[in-house]
Each structure stands twice: as C-alpha cells, then as structure tokens.
Amino acid sequence: MIGSIFGVLFDGFAYGMLLFLLSVGLSVTLGMMNFVNLAHCSFAMLGGYVTVTLMSRYGWPFLATLPAAFVAAAAVSVVLERVLYRRLYRASDLDQCLLTIGIVFVSIAIAAYVYGTVQQPVQPPAYLQGSLEVLGVNFAVYRLFLVGTALAVTVILVGALEYTRFGAQVRAAVDNQRMARGLGINVEGAFAVTFALGSGLAGLGGALASPMIGLDPSFAFAYLIYVLIVVSVGGLASIGGSFAAAALLGISDMAGKYYVPELGAFLIYLVMVGLLMWRPSGLFGKR
Amino acid sequence: MSGAYASPQLYLEEQARWRSAEIAFWIAALLPFVFFKAYLSLASQIAITALFALSLDLILGYAGIVSLGHAAFFGIGAYAAGLLGKHGWGEPLSGLVIAAAAAALVGFAASFIVARFRHLALIMITLGMGLLLHEAANSASGLTGGADGLQGIKMWPLFGVFKFDLYGVTAYTYSLVVLFLMFLVARRLIHSPFGLSLRGIRENPLRMPAIGASSEAHIRKIYTIAAAIAGVAGALLAQTTSTVSLEVLGFQRSADVLVILILGGAGRLYGGILGAIIYMVARDQFSGLNPQYWYFWIGLLLIAVVMFLPNGILGGMAKLISSWRHRTS
Amino acid sequence: MAPQDIVTAPALATRGLDKSFGSLLVAGGIELALPQGARYALIGPNGAGKTTLINLMTGMLAPDAGQVLLDGEDITSLKPEQRVKKGLVRTFQINQLFPRLSALEAVTLAICERQGHGGAWWKRLHGYREAVEEAHGILASLHLGENCYRPARELPYGQQRLLEIALALAAKPRVLLLDEPAAGVPESESAELFTAISGLPADITVLFIEHDMNIVFRFATRIIVLVGGRVLLEGSPQEIAADPLVREVYLGKKGHHG
Numbered sequence: 001m002i003g004s005i006f007g008v009l010f011d012g013f014a015y016g017m018l019l020f021l022l023s024v025g026l027s028v029t030l031g032m033m034n035f036v037n038l039a040h041c042s043f044a045m046l047g048g049y050v051t052v053t054l055m056s057r058y059g060w061p062f063l064a065t066l067p068a069a070f071v072a073a074a075a076v077s078v079v080l081e082r083v084l085y086r087r088l089y090r091a092s093d094l095d096q097c098l099l100t101i102g103i104v105f106v107s108i109a110i111a112a113y114v115y116g117t118v119q120q121p122v123q124p125p126a127y128l129q130g131s132l133e134v135l136g137v138n139f140a141v142y143r144l145f146l147v148g149t150a151l152a153v154t155v156i157l158v159g160a161l162e163y164t165r166f167g168a169q170v171r172a173a174v175d176n177q178r179m180a181r182g183l184g185i186n187v188e189g190a191f192a193v194t195f196a197l198g199s200g201l202a203g204l205g206g207a208l209a210s211p212m213i214g215l216d217p218s219f220a221f222a223y224l225i226y227v228l229i230v231v232s233v234g235g236l237a238s239i240g241g242s243f244a245a246a247a248l249l250g251i252s253d254m255a256g257k258y259y260v261p262e263l264g265a266f267l268i269y270l271v272m273v274g275l276l277m278w279r280p281s282g283l284f285g286k287r
Numbered sequence: 288m289s290g291a292y293a294s295p296q297l298y299l300e301e302q303a304r305w306r307s308a309e310i311a312f313w314i315a316a317l318l319p320f321v322f323f324k325a326y327l328s329l330a331s332q333i334a335i336t337a338l339f340a341l342s343l344d345l346i347l348g349y350a351g352i353v354s355l356g357h358a359a360f361f362g363i364g365a366y367a368a369g370l371l372g373k374h375g376w377g378e379p380l381s382g383l384v385i386a387a388a389a390a391a392l393v394g395f396a397a398s399f400i401v402a403r404f405r406h407l408a409l410i411m412i413t414l415g416m417g418l419l420l421h422e423a424a425n426s427a428s429g430l431t432g433g434a435d436g437l438q439g440i441k442m443w444p445l446f447g448v449f450k451f452d453l454y455g456v457t458a459y460t461y462s463l464v465v466l467f468l469m470f471l472v473a474r475r476l477i478h479s480p481f482g483l484s485l486r487g488i489r490e491n492p493l494r495m496p497a498i499g500a501s502s503e504a505h506i507r508k509i510y511t512i513a514a515a516i517a518g519v520a521g522a523l524l525a526q527t528t529s530t531v532s533l534e535v536l537g538f539q540r541s542a543d544v545l546v547i548l549i550l551g552g553a554g555r556l557y558g559g560i561l562g563a564i565i566y567m568v569a570r571d572q573f574s575g576l577n578p579q580y581w582y583f584w585i586g587l588l589l590i591a592v593v594m595f596l597p598n599g600i601l602g603g604m605a606k607l608i609s610s611w612r613h614r615t616s
Numbered sequence: 617m618a619p620q621d622i623v624t625a626p627a628l629a630t631r632g633l634d635k636s637f638g639s640l641l642v643a644g645g646i647e648l649a650l651p652q653g654a655r656y657a658l659i660g661p662n663g664a665g666k667t668t669l670i671n672l673m674t675g676m677l678a679p680d681a682g683q684v685l686l687d688g689e690d691i692t693s694l695k696p697e698q699r700v701k702k703g704l705v706r707t708f709q710i711n712q713l714f715p716r717l718s719a720l721e722a723v724t725l726a727i728c729e730r731q732g733h734g735g736a737w738w739k740r741l742h743g744y745r746e747a748v749e750e751a752h753g754i755l756a757s758l759h760l761g762e763n764c765y766r767p768a769r770e771l772p773y774g775q776q777r778l779l780e781i782a783l784a785l786a787a788k789p790r791v792l793l794l795d796e797p798a799a800g801v802p803e804s805e806s807a808e809l810f811t812a813i814s815g816l817p818a819d820i821t822v823l824f825i826e827h828d829m830n831i832v833f834r835f836a837t838r839i840i841v842l843v844g845g846r847v848l849l850e851g852s853p854q855e856i857a858a859d860p861l862v863r864e865v866y867l868g869k870k871g872h873h874g
Contacts, residue, residue: 036407084594091593093406094353098549099593101542105586112579217579225418232411266422273415277400280408291762295720295752298765299742480728480744481737483717487725490714497674497712498726499700499787500734508735 006137008258009251014143016250017150018212021205022223023230024157024242025198031174031237033191035085036093038100040202041224042107043073047203048215049111052120062125066207073203074196081195086188104220111217122210146208153201157239170194174237226253229272235282245282303478312557316463320456327455333567334462335523338469340548340559342516345473347545348553349482350509351489352401353410355541356417357517359397360390362424362536364518369437369531370430377443379451379461379526386522387515394514398507405492414538421536436532440525451527458527465523469516470556476512477556485509489554546585549592552599561600625688627652627821628704628791633672633682635845642668643679644846650791650821657824657836659856661865665845666825667709670793674706675699686791701730703790707780709799709825715769719760719779722768723751726786754782758812774805781812791821798828810834833857841865 026040047069054060054068080103088096123129128145131138161167172180173187181187206219226249234245249268256267276282292298319330339361346352367386376382397416404412424431432438444450449457476482487495488502495502525531534540543566544559551562573581596603626649635643642665650656658666671677673684675696683692686704694702714722727747728734742748755764758778763771768779777797784792794813801809813835816822826832832839832853839856841848843865849856856862 030407034406036410084590087594091597093410094347094549095593095597097353097355097410098545098589102586102589102593105582105589107586109579109583109586112577113583117579225414228411228414232407236407262426266419266426269415269419269422273400273412273419276404276408276412276415280404292765295748295764296742296745298718298720299724299740299748303740303742475740476737478740479737480725480733480739480741480747481735483721483725483741484729484734486717487714487722490716491712494708494712494714494783496676496696497700497706497708498729498783499697500725500729501697505735508737 008255010137010139011143012251012254013247014140014146014250015213015254016247017147018205018209019223019226019230019250020243020246021150021153021208022202023227023234023246024153024239025195025201026227027231027234027242028170028174028237028239029191029195029198030231031235032170032194033089033177035089036096036100037085038097038224038228039080039103039107039220040100040199041206041227042104042220043077043199044202044206044209044223045107045111045215045217045219046076047073047206048122048210048219049115049120049206050203051207051210052115052122052215055122062123062128062211066204069207070200070204073206074200077199078192078196081192085195089188104224108217108220111220115217117217120210120215122215124211142211146212149208153204154239154243161239166190166193229268231282233272233275233282235279238282241282309557313467316467319459324454327459328453329567329571331455331458331462331527332524333563334459334466335520335527336544336547336567337560337563338462338466338523339517339520339544340551340563341466341470341473341556342513342520343544343548344553344556344559345476345485345509345513345516347548348555348558349477349485349489350506351492352506352510354401354413355410355538355545356413356415356420357513357544358536358538358540359417359420360394360514360517361521361524361540361544362420363390363393363514364521365525365531365535366424366431366437366521367518368522369440369525372440372442372525372529373437377441379442379445382442382526383465383519383522386525387518390518390521391511391515394518395507395511397514398510401510402503402506417536417538417541421533421538424533424536431533432531434533436530437525440529440531442526442529451529455527462523462527465519469519470560473516474556481505481508546589548599550588550599552601552603555599555601555605558599558601565600624652625685626650627654627687628673628823629685629688630669630673631683631685633669633684634680635668635672635677636680641845643672644844646682646842646845646847648840648847650823652821653818654821655824655835655837656822657826657832657839658842659826659829659832659839660842660848664842666842667795668845669842670706670795670825673793674704700787703788704793705784705787705789705791706793707784707795707797709795711776711780713768713776713779713783716767718767719755719764719771719782720748720751722779723754723764723782723786724748726783727751730787751786754785755779757815758782759808772805774801774808777801777805777809778812789820791823792816794822794824796825796827798826798831 022041022044026037029035029037050069050072051065054065055062084099088099124142128142131140132144161171169185169190172183172185173190177187230242230245230249234241252271253268256263292301319327323330343357346354364386367389368382371382371385400412401409425433442451445457445461451457484500484505487500488505492502521535524535547562547566548559550565551558551560570581592599629649630646633643633646646669658669660666668677672679675694679692683690685691686702691699691702717725724741724747727750728744731747733744752761752764755761758781760775760778760782763775768776771779781797797813798806798809824831824836836853838850839853840850841856841862848865849859849862
C-alpha cells in the first residue's frame with residue numbers, strides 16, 4: 001500500500017520533471033519580454049520528431065539524438081524570432097496569442113503531413129528500459145533518467161542565472177526592462193539568446209517525452225495546457241516556481257488518474273483557476 | 288474623421304447614424320431565400336456563428352477582455368435549450384429566453400472573477416473555466432449524454448405553425464431574425480454612454496478610475512450581457528439542428544470564434560458577422576479537405592492577419608477608404 | 617494662523633504617511649495640509665517620491681501607515697474612483713489619454729461617469745445634451761474646440777497635455793493634483809498651458825508637482841520640498857529660493873528664475 005503510494009509519487013514527480021523541462025523556457029521568456037508564446041510546445045514537438053527521425057531513419061543512438069533535438073528546436077526558434085516574433089514585442093497580448101496559435105496550427109498540420117497522425121513508436125535504449133527495485137518499490141529506469149536529467153538542467157540553469165554575467169543581464173531585464181536598457185544591457189539580444197535556449201529546452205523535453213508519453217501531432221496543443229498551468233501557477237521567470245508547480249502538477253495529475261479517474265482533468269483545472277485567483281502572478285511570481 | 292461639424296451634437300449623431308452599406312447588408316441577408324435555397328441550412332449556421340462572434344466582439348472588441356473560453360456560454364445555452372427539448376418542452380422562443388437566462392447567470396458569476404484580472408492571468412482563467420466546464424459536462428454524462436451528446440431533442444413548430452425541417456426555411460428565418468434583434472441591442476449599447484465607457488476601458492484601463500469610473504462594474508455588466516447573447520446563439524444551434532454535442536463547449540469552438548472575429552475585425556460590430564460568413568463559406572467549400580490541412584491554412588491566415596491586417600478585414604478596408612479620401616481631398 | 621483657519625478643515629491633508637518597498641523608503645511620515653483654494657507646489661530631485669506621494673493620495677498605492685484626508689474626511693480606505701467622485705482628481709505626468717477616442721468623446725465620457733450615467737446603455741450618447749455641451753464647453757475654454765473631433769492620438773503634444781487637464785476638470789474637482797503639467801511641452805505650445813493653469817477656478821485647491829521652476833514661481837504661493845521620501849522644508853517661494861539647504865539639494869547650480 002505504502003509502496004504504491006511511493007510509486008505514484010515517484011511517477012508523478014518524474015512526469016512533473018518532464019513538464020518542468022517543457023515549461024521552464026516559456027516561464028523565463030514570458031517573464032522577460034512578456035511575450036505570450038503559445039507555440040512553445042510546437043518546439044517540444046519538433047524535438048520529439050527529430051529524435052524519432054534520427055533514430056528510425058538514421059539509426060542514431062537515443063542519447064545522441066537529445067542534443068540534436070535541443071539544437072534543432074533552438075535553431076528553428078531563432079528563425080521564427082527573427083522573422084515574426086521580433087515585430088510583435090510591443091503588440092497586445094491578443095495579437096501575440098493569435099500569431100502563436102497560428103504557428104501551432106501550422107506546425108500540427110506539417111507534422112501530420114510529414115509523419116501522419118499515428119503515434120510514433122520510440123524505444124529507449126535497452127539500458128534505460130526496465131525498472132530498479134529499491135526497498136520494495138519499483139522505479140522505472142527511464143523515469144529515473146528523466147529525473148536525473150531534469151535536476152542536472154535545473155542546477156545548470158540556476159547556476160547560469162546566478163553566477164554568470166549573462167544570467168545577471170537576464171535577471172535585470174526580467175526585473176525592470178526600462179532600467180536594464182538604461183544601464184546599457186542589450187535586452188533584445190539577451191532575449192533572443194534566452195528564447196533560443198528556452199525553445200531548445202522544450203525540444204529536449206519533447207525528445208525525452210516521446211518514449212514515455214507518446215508523440216503525435218496533437219502534442220503541440222495537448223501539452224500546451226499543462227505548460228501554461230505550470231507557468232502561470234509557478235510564476236513568471238521563476239525557475240524554482242516552475243519546478244515546484246511542475247512537480248505539484250505532475251503528482252496531482254498522476255495521483256488523480258490513479259485514485260479518482262472519474263474526475264479526469266477537472267481537478268487540475270479547478271486547482272489552477274483557484275490558485276490563479278489567489279495569486280494572479282503565480283506562486284513565486286513578482287507581485 | 289477630422290472634418291468640421293456644425294455642433295458636437297451633430298458629430299455624435301453622425302457616429303450613430305445608419306450607413307447605407309449597413310442597410311444594404313441586411314437587405315442582402317434576405318438573398319439566400321431567393322438565390323441560395325439549397326444553402327439555407329448553411330445560412331442559418333452562419334447567422335448563429337455570427338451572433339456568437341458578435342457576443343465575443345462586445346467583450347473583446349469593445350472592452351478589451353481576451354477570453355479563450357467564451358464557448359462556455361454558447362455551450363450552456365445549447366445544453367439548456369437542448370435539455371428542454373429533450374424533456375418535453377419544445378417551444379422555441381421560451382427555450383431561447385431560458386437558455387439566455389442560464390448563460391447570463393453563469394456569466395454573471397464568472398464576471399466577478401474575470402473583472403479582476405488582466406493579461407496572462409485573465410487568458411489562463413478564461414481558458415481554465417472553459418476547460419473546467421467541458422470536463423464537467425463530459426463527466427456528467429447522465430445529464431449531458433457525455434461524448435454522445437444529447438439525443439432525442441424534439442422542437443415544436445415556431446408559433447405553432449412553422450416546423451423546423453430539413454429545408455431550413457424556418458431555421459434561417461428564425462436565426463436571422465434573432466440575429467438582427469440582438470444586433471440592434473448591441474448597436475444601441477455601443478452608441479450609449481456605456482459603450483463609450485467600454486471603449487474607455489479598452490483604450491486605457493489606467494485612466495478609467497482616474498475619471499471616477501468603476502471598470503470592474505462595467506466589465507461585469509458587459510460580460511453578463513455577452514454571455515447571455517452567446518447563450519442565445521447556442522440555443523439557436525440546439526433548436527435548429529436538434530442536436531447538442533460536447534464540442535459546443537470545447538476549446539476548438541472558443542478558438543474558432545476568436546479567429547472569426549479577428550478575421551473580420553474586432554470592435555466594429557460587423558467584423559464578427561463578416562468573419563463568420565467568410566469562415567463558414569470557406570469551410571463548407573473545403574469540407575472535403577482533411578481537417579489537419581484546413582487548420583494549416585487557418586494558421587497561415589492567422590499569422591498573415593496579425594502581421595499585415597491587425598484590425599481584420601474591416602479595419603483594412605477602413606484604412607483604405609480613409610487613405611483614398613485623403614488623396615482625393 | 618488666523619482664527620478661521622483653525623475652524624475650516626484643510627482641503628487636502630496627509631497624516632504620517634509611510635510607504636516602503638522592501639528596504640526602500642519612498643514615503644516617510646509625510647504630513648501635509650493644503651488649505652481651500654491653495655496653490656501649492658511640490659518639488660524635489662528625481663526619485664524623491666513625488667509621484668509616489670500622488671499615488672498614495674489618489675489611492676493607486678496603499679500606504680503602510682498614515683491617513684489621507686479630504687475636507688477633513690478620512691479617505692484612506694477608499695478606492696481611486698471613489699476618491700475622484702469625492703473631488704480628488706489628478707493628471708498624469710505621462711499622458712494617459714484614450715488614444716482612439718476623440719477629445720469630445722473622452723471628456724463626455726468623464727462627465728457621464730461623474731453624473732452616474734457611465735452604465736446607461738439604452739439611450740444614445742447624443743441624447744445626453746447637457747453632458748455633451750458641458751464637454752464642449754470645457755474643451756473650448758482650453759482652446760481645444762476645433763480639434764475636439766479628432767482622435768486624441770492625432771493631436772499635437774501640447775494639446776494632448778491640455779486634454780489631460782480637460783479630463784481632470786470634467787470630474788469637477790475640489791482638489792486637483794497636477795503631475796508635471798508642462799512636461800515635454802515645447803516652448804511654442806506652453807503659453808496655452810500657462811493660460812489654462814492660471815484660469816483654473818479659484819475655489820479649486822491645486823497641488824503642482826513640477827520640475828519647471830517657471831511654473832512653480834509663477835503659480836505657487838507655497839512650496840513643499842520633498843527629498844528621499846520625506847518633507848525637507850515648506851515655505852513661500854522666496855524662503856525656499858533663499859534656503860541654502862534647498863539650494864544644495866535641488867536648485868544647486870541652476871539658481872532660480874524669479
């Protein structure tokens with residue numbers, strides 16, 4: 001009994017870590033430029049499809065596809081930022097929403113056209129399959145890998161933000177854009193790099209997600225809702241907030257599906273609406 | 288227009304005057320009865336969608352509230368009317384009134400939340416509320432029929448005489464008249480002091496309290512009104528097609544109506560109607576197309592509209608007309 | 617103080633107003649009293665907390681401690697729009713206009729809100745004759761009459777500043793807080809603005825925030841100097857101009873324009 005609780009907690013936490021990877025990039029870019037990028041999960045989807053293609057068509061080993069997914073998503077985001085996003089930094093929330101929804105529609109259609117609507121089978125390598133038994137509880141190796149990767153990324157991100165000059169610039173721009181500009185910080189440049197990194201992370205998240213939760217064209221929208229929940233509940237530009245919110249969401253979702261499946265996603269949405277009403281800037285966002 | 292006016296009264300009267308293009312449009316709305324008899328069902332669908340888009344325009348185009356969950360009220364209206372029809376009360380007009388009341392009630396409750404937030408929080412809350420309702424309706428399959436939708440809706444003839452049949456004459460007349468009446472209400476509202484307050488909220492929410500206006504009270508009011516109108520549109524759908532399925536509450540419907548309104552041009556009262564006509568006709572023409580590919584073109588269209596035609600088609604036309612006037616003056 | 621001053625409550629007063637953002641003090645124990653019909657100016661270096669004080673007075677910012685009193689009535693717990701209805705009105709340093717509304721529409725809107733018609737949705741706007749005429753009257757008195765049909769964003773900057781004041785006047789203020797009314801107005805357009813300011817009815821109490829010492833010495837009968845969130849000094853223009861502390865902190869090398 002206790003074992004199954006631990007099992008659910010761990011699985012939920014692992015799922016939460018996946019959501020964290022998918023969401024952290026959006027949280028920072030939204031906090032930095034207030035740009036509502038609803039196409040964020042399209043980059044995740046791209047990463048997933050890169051992994052699928054490299055593995056099935058070119059026989060790449062799984063681990064090698066991960067950096068490729070990151071780079072591909074980052075590269076595409078750079079192009080989109082230059083061509084489209086850049087012009088809308090000062091536009092209204094609505095315009096940004098609409099533009100990025102348009103991009104999502106296009107990306108879903110392209111994915112469906114190239115790969116079909118069937119879910120892509122992705123097999124993680126043998127050494128990441130199976131499970132480990134620790135103290136009577138079964139831990140799926142892949143999920144352990146996921147958690148480990150996410151924690152490593154968190155450490156790198158927090159370290160970069162706190163201890164590098166670039167990180168300081170990002171933090172300044174998030175805190176007070178006008179002042180940062182006044183101090184001579186190239187806010188647009190910093191944003192472009194941050195945006196690429198955030199999208200790259202989403203791509204990585206998508207690649208990591210594909211063996212666990214499946215990949216098909218609806219990914220771009222289906223997980224967008226979860227990502228938006230994490231971002232708005234966690235607070236903009238807060239890595240810690242995204243981490244906490246993602247873990248909370250992952251565990252709640254998993255526990256809900258396990259213990260009260262009839263309620264479905266109802267509980268999640270209710271909690272989100274409630275939390276946002278209590279703290280509109282998110283749990284850890286700036287007030 | 289920066290022209291001179293004899294008096295401020297005349298200027299304001301000019302704003303509210305019925306343009307000849309408007310009158311022509313409403314007369315043209317009668318054309319399907321004569322020229323497109325085979326398409327009357329489609330025409331009725333367009334009228335319903337136009338009404339729904341009009342209700343969104345009131346909150347989005349005039350008050351500046353971005354809602355990703357407006358289909359909630361459309362769905363409430365649809366289910367209210369549908370449930371009445373299923374459980375023995377098929378009188379259309381009273382069904383409309385009850386559906387509007389139901390949607391207005393929920394809208395009123397929700398408005399207290401909606402009025403307090405802006406930006407991302409507002410977008411997320413409206414999205415969340417829409418999703419919540421959809422999930423709840425899905426789960427409450429005893430009441431709503433769940434994924435199968437409502438079965439066995441039986442509508443009585445309108446005024447006891449006009450049956451809702453497959454030819455669509457009753458349906459289109461009914462939908463068109465309701466659309467026109469709601470339109471008149473909306474038009475009146477826009478040209479009243481309340482309409483001016485809404486535009487004030489959209490133009491500069493910060494300035495409103497500084498002139499002594501309570502934006503929250505205004506937003507609650509328009510949100511309730513818009514919910515009621517959306518509910519009427521949903522009820523019309525249920526009554527004219529005798530079907531209600533979960534998609535009336537879905538995110539897809541909220542997103543579609545947003546696209547339609549933006550396409551036509553928000554804040555111009557006719558934008559939603561124009562957008563509905565174009566969107567529904569195009570969708571009908573391309574109905575053979577795989578839905579994935581349809582959304583490819585819609586996506587591209589959205590991108591193009593935001594980048595090049597931010598005020599929609601009507602906005603673009605207005606700009607064209609004013610620059611033409613400039614050159615010829 | 618003459619006997620009658622003790623009996624009439626000041627038009628606007630603050631008592632022990634405190635506000636901090638974390639460790640940053642933006643208002644420290646501010647005590648002010650503006651008598652009826654006063655023309656006071658609030659000056660101070662950048663970052664002294666002048667706009668913060670206006671925000672505290674108008675209710676856009678909640679104080680950590682202290683009170684704001686309008687005609688002796690404690691309005692500290694009232695929302696901004698409620699304070700406006702009681703007669704405390706401000707203008708903004710950076711224009712806060714309604715860009716796509718014409719000047720006439722904007723001022724009419726303000727009047728309708730004042731009269732409680734802001735929510736009336738059945739009668740058309742042009743049916744509210746007196747509101748419209750009053751709006752036109754206010755605009756005409758500020759020489760905005762001819763341009764009043766154009767959207768606010770098309771007006772030249774000086775006229776936009778005047779519209780900012782028109783919006784405030786439409787609310788029939790008893791106390792008017794002008795936040796740098798001349799900010800950014802070119803020389804060529806400032807005459808209109810000065811006329812407008814001197815034309816303000818004598819029974820309205822006015823507090824200017826200003827950097828432009830021309831305006832300060834021209835219109836103010838008393839000056840309050842704010843530094844680092846606290847009131848440094850209060851006095852007549854001559855006293856302030858002569859005070860060495862003020863010179864050092866604020867007037868510095870510029871000296872003053874008499």
